Amino acid sequence: MSDTAAEGPLPSAGGHRGETPTLKTIARMTGLAVATVSRALADAPDLRADTKALVRKVADELGYVPNRAGLRLRTGRTQVIALAMSPEHDMMNNTARLISSLAGTLRETPYHLNVSYFFPGEDLLKPIRHIVETGLADAVIFNQTLPDDPRVAWLMERRFPFATHGRTRWADRHAWADFDNLAFGAIAVRRLARAGRRRIAVIAPPLDQNYAQDIVAGATLAAAEAGVEVRILPQLTSDAASAVVQERMAQVLPEGVDGVICASTNSAMATVAALESLGLRLGREIDLVAKEAIPFLSLFRREIIAIREDVGRAGAVLARAAMRAIREPGAPPLQDLETPQDDDQ
Amino acid sequence: MSDTAAEGPLPSAGGHRGETPTLKTIARMTGLAVATVSRALADAPDLRADTKALVRKVADELGYVPNRAGLRLRTGRTQVIALAMSPEHDMMNNTARLISSLAGTLRETPYHLNVSYFFPGEDLLKPIRHIVETGLADAVIFNQTLPDDPRVAWLMERRFPFATHGRTRWADRHAWADFDNLAFGAIAVRRLARAGRRRIAVIAPPLDQNYAQDIVAGATLAAAEAGVEVRILPQLTSDAASAVVQERMAQVLPEGVDGVICASTNSAMATVAALESLGLRLGREIDLVAKEAIPFLSLFRREIIAIREDVGRAGAVLARAAMRAIREPGAPPLQDLETPQDDDQ
């Protein structure tokens, strides 16, 4: 009775006035049964309109919010969307942007955002399987898709709602948001060609990644058209230390490389460091095109040709795509391709 | 019966073999009552040791994991730790690092990480209050503390578990992880003084932030000792556009400023851009000390004097601090101060 206790169910405690309202509270206040209240809020067709109106009014006044545990226990729906990210690659800003726009989009919905990470070297499927099998979320979002992504295959087979940041070879059949890396690769090459560069090196992310393949494909195509040469330098680890980049660049420079394409702020910075310590000047002996999520690189070297990727847009799309996959499993999946503009000026 | 249905409770469905095991499953298999199984797993003192061993064995074999909804409904514990972040300031890398180390630390525990954001201009208390009042989490973690932080006061009064990234004036009474910005300010000034700089400008974050005040205090103290001068340039918005910084710098340079201190990668980059467009060279006419979470700045301008802050460490501490606040409300709060080293070489 005093303030010692605190055993048993804590959350609503019920009894004292002013506690968190539940269906039971509304039932008491309206004189209806709990079941009726529940059905009224669900807008059941066999209730009188004025009954439903009354219930809704009281619910609003009390600020009733359905208890998540009760709902989840009964229906199996968690109202959670899980984000399973890799901490690798471009920790810089993409990650934070993506998370914040996901959270921002979900904020006026009943969904919560749960963040977990899968770690390098670990089975890609493991965290996803865990989420699905223990019913931890209603949908999953993940990034760093592979062309033949096992997660996508597994989730499609099970018809579990999901959305990916990046496409796969089943892109027509699932929800995704992606940046048009093919276009990026092509634009990058064309910009360099227009600047008079003829031998272009692409510092590519690991080539098993879908987007890396797109960049390479786009660059290769455009190079053929523009009549310039392209060399692919796959980036073995994702942490592109500048020493590694420097070594690679030292190898290819004697071959006459005069343009470089980078896929991220990170690798662009490492590359600039490498180039400068090899005595090259941007805009003079060599040019650099890079993709970045935050207008950053041009702050540093205004000579860098930067192409923007709006990760915030991807986050907003992914959040809506996940909700749609949950609520309308049959509907065509939401998809969004962000295409960069070749707005040379 | 066929695959049409899917009404009613989804998660365990129970019936077909191989479904998610619950206490009931274990009870059936051992011939014990559900309550006994529950108590056995909780290691109740009035059960025979071999009974408990049996239950645990069967539970392990089945891979039993307590159902979160059931647990939450009954006990009120959510097994969720909520992170309420500001998307402002140093979106760069701090945020992503913090989230990933929180998630990484929580990963082998029963706790899940829920991410929500509070937005600029919004009442700081609002999201926190929402989390607490609707029982969305067992603990809250947030950043960007103010010296007199209303969230901290509110949570302490209610004895709700929390941990902060950054201290407050009640720092001795709650859990926190922080970087020693006082030491950073002092070290920064000493490094500049040792380099022969006499008039130092501090590009400070908004001065209502606790850490901004610490940096200023540390710089001021050390300046007095070293016999150099310090000027504070408070950064009005957090997005320190380089144009703004440039304007400020243009004002103070004629006064003989020859050293600059920046609190983040962001502002350091803006500052460098500003300085260079004003015709100054780092390491020549002027020196710059900056704090950063990722070894980044020295990649770009090796002349920048960079001091590292390990946000990953803060994340790990905050996760453990939150769990401790939940599990041992009486125990002294976990606190961690990361002190930068003045390792000039």
Next chain:
DNA sequence: CTCGTTTCCTATAACGATTTAGGAGTAGAA
């Protein structure tokens, strides 16, 4: 043999929600 004690387990009731089956009224038809 009977009565307390101790040991070890179980039945029941909740937590808050939804779903199913059914029940009390009222109205209309024969």
Next chain:
DNA sequence: TTCTACTCCTAAATCGTTATAGGAAACGAG
């Protein structure tokens, strides 16, 4: 009047868990 049909609501069961109160069996003491 009596039966049927419809409208609108409710009782009960259930999801998985834990706390409380109590009960069966075994044992020792008188």
